[in-house]
Amino acid sequence: MAEALVDIPRPAGDNAPTLIRVENLVKHFAAGIGQTVKAVDGVSFDIKQGETLGLVGESGCGKSTLGRLVMQLIPVSSGKVFLDDVELTSIRGEKLRQKRRQMQIIFQDPYASLDPRMTVGDIIAEPLVNFGVMRGRKLNQRVQELLRVVGLNPNFNNRYPHEFSGGQRQRIGIARALALNPRLIVCDEAISALDVSIQAQIVNLLEDLQREFKLTYLFIAHDLSVVRHISDRVMVMYLGKIIEIADSVETYSSPKHPYTKALLSAIPLPDPKVQRGRRLVELSGEIPSPISPPSGCRFHTRCPIARLPTPCAELEPALEEKGRAHLAACHFSQDV
């Protein structure tokens, strides 16, 4: 609990092996006759073991869909997902189920993601029972241990979800996710519904658990300040595309995509002196529809530095290295 206020060493070094590799992932949803929502539209990245990769973007950018695709909760339209060297997108049935044990997800809404008619003990035990890992007294012990690990009273296992506060329910969701000793946990807006003071508790808990159990996180959220805080690297999505990936400090200090810069400047800082002096990078308008994304660079309709029509409205910029381990998809990243 008493934690030094110093830089906490990041678990993942540059040489850590790759846990998840995603290649050219595409997910299109049918939306009425002849129309498709291009939710995820050609995305490639990897996640190293022990790393926290943050994923941010505004509503409709495809970040939650991407999280579900990585976990194979929904089928891909095309592209590949690898866990270690096993291509998850090519296996199915029992083989996939066994691989899935290594990946768990925590959802945004701790109210909706826990069955109200199951006791907390049964909720946490369910994955262990499903995979036939243990039963009887051993199972009970494991459930109590998991409750303790997430900071809840181990004797609460006979209570129901409604007897807990929002933050406590999110702890229950985390305990369930930890039950099978997963290697990857996808946190999909896992703290967005919580109050500020509770958010901090859960963020600290996730950091502690990561160190203790050598977890890898894909941390999805719309709140860039929380994502940046918890992540080693931050990935920014816009309309189904990754537009920037960088070390979390670099994301803030030298963004290479105008959208990342705009997102950062739009976050109100809890500091009146700094906040009043800041200039909001005015982004006109709102996100276009992913059914018919703009031509060329998808951000060109809102971009403050776009050169129109050529090249920004005509040529789609590739996600390229713009600095050490810093990728961005912009024709004019030097002007950002």
Added chain:
Amino acid sequence: MASPILQVKDLRTEFTTHDGVVRAVDGVSFDLYPGESLGIVGESGSGKSVTALSLLRLVPSPGRVVGGQVLFHNDDLLQLSDEDMREIRGRDIAMIFQDPQSSLNPVLRTGFQIAEAMLAHQRATRAQSLRRAVELLKRVRIPAAESRARDYPHQLSGGMRQRAMIAMGLANAPAILIADEPTTALDVTVQAQILELLADLNQELGAAVVMITHNMGVVAGLCTRVIVMYAGKIVEQGPVEQIFENPQHPYTWSLLKSIPRVDSLRHERLRSIEGIAPDLLRPPRGCRFHPRCPFRVEKCFSEEPSLKEVKPDQLASCWVTMDRARAEMGADTLLDIRPGAASGVHPGELVD
């Protein structure tokens, strides 16, 4: 300073439930000055939204205002007839809500809904009101205002709907605009646009703005004074810069410490507030924050502190205050923020 335009005195709002009485707003007093921008911050259940609704007598059943005064131009709004109150609402004091989707009527054209706000209070003709609705849509920077006025709410984006709501709030040039979490449902880039609009309107029109929010960043950017609420009570209030720089209530202090900052260049562990907000059916005795407070002393368990001036213009309700917590309990270098950690006072059992 000019005299206040709105004076709230000892406001009390209760909700009667099966399990007992919840005192959602429990003796809240503050003044609002003409043209100022006042932030009311707090977490869920702190009573910030119920305070706003109480001012306009819009508290939904089973809640009701059970005490206090809301003085506006020598009238106590809580004593007015329903009819007189309806005149004040929307004309003198307007309110905008978090969710524009559910606050707009889906079967009426946007422009007409704004015009309706004027028709209800003024003797303007329908045509005049509709023309002014278009002007208002322009004023809240909606492009192609003429054609947008003919759109139904579902044809507008979330950000535009909130702009339309603001236009409606401004329709009768109110003296006070109460905004209840107006940007919480919006994406951050759209939030920034709406906040900028509200700041401009506050300047241009001179309407006093009351901003209800859970977001300290929103207060920092928009407000000049801030009220911090916890468990139905004001725990601290004062000028924004002063409070952010030197909060005196441990709740304000820890709230500010628990927010990750996007501009921090080091990874620091967040100082979370342990425990959860109290159950208002059975609020703790003494100071309501004491079960979570690292600086609590014995008095905090039994005696309730009152809101008093701790610095010029700055009020806090705390027996200890952060000045003392810094000087005597090493608050600035505190690593352990568990309840009673800094003061060493651990009597009683913590209810979790």
